[in-house]
Amino acid sequence: MFQITPKIKLVNIAGIGDIQILRSRRNKKLCISINKSKIVKVSIPYRISFYYGEQFLFEKLEWIKSTLQKIEITDSPRKVINIHSEFKSRSRKLKFVTSFESNFKLVLKNDEIQIHYPDGIDLNTDQSQSFIKKLMLRALQTEAKSYFPARVTELANYYKFQYNKVNIRNSRTRWGSCSYNNNINLSLYLILLPDHLSDYVILHELVHTIHKNHSLKFWKSFDKLIGDAKAKSKQLKMYKIEHIL
Secondary structure, three states: OOOOOOOEEEEEEOOOEEEEEEEEOOOOOOEEEEOOOOOEEEEEEOOOOHHHHHHHHHHOHHHHHHHHHHHHHHHOOOOOOOOOOOOEOOOOEEEEEEEOOOOOEEEEOOOEEEEEEEOOOOOOOHHHHHHHHHHHHHHHHHHHHHHHHHHHHHHHHHHOOOOOOEEEEOOOOOOEEEOOOOOEEEEHHHHHOOHHHHHHHHHHHHHOOOOOOOOHHHHHHHHHHHOOHHHHHHHHOOOOHHHOO
């Protein structure tokens, strides 16, 4: 009696759902595909064990999550920002100001992100929205670069961590990361989070200067710093970085 080799296996990943691992005689190597409906498939050669397909899947998990987020951003409806929008960074509130000049202009006050716009212009057009979002992005970059490097130094000194340097990036796929060389990379959109959650992200990356993965040792070390780290992680997930601007 011949043994029938299964051609498909489903692996459930939290936050993603079922991922198909497909075995086919046409496959010469392991590869991953993601379609516009966000269906993830891992294709493996026919004689390769599903075990190796799963290992390959978990090795590429960060790339999969990043790609799914990019698809979600692309498919999301356009967010319109105008005089009726409520928008606040860590220390500034958005304000629109009419101007007799012909161009959009950014003015940063102590407590305001002022967008000066030509009197009578329609703020809801694609062109106006492009100008507005570019100026808001510049405002967030300025504030993030002013605040976060000093805050990282403060927390690192207090908790006795050592790191190389801090980079502020326009990242929409992750709040922060720590490189192999202990460079701390932070998304400029952190400036929109409550202080306790931006500190959570900073400390998360500082712990990665010692523990490079999310092992049990990592979570134990992190818990000692902030207490119940995974509960705060759930709070952070309530904020959707890809929907901010």
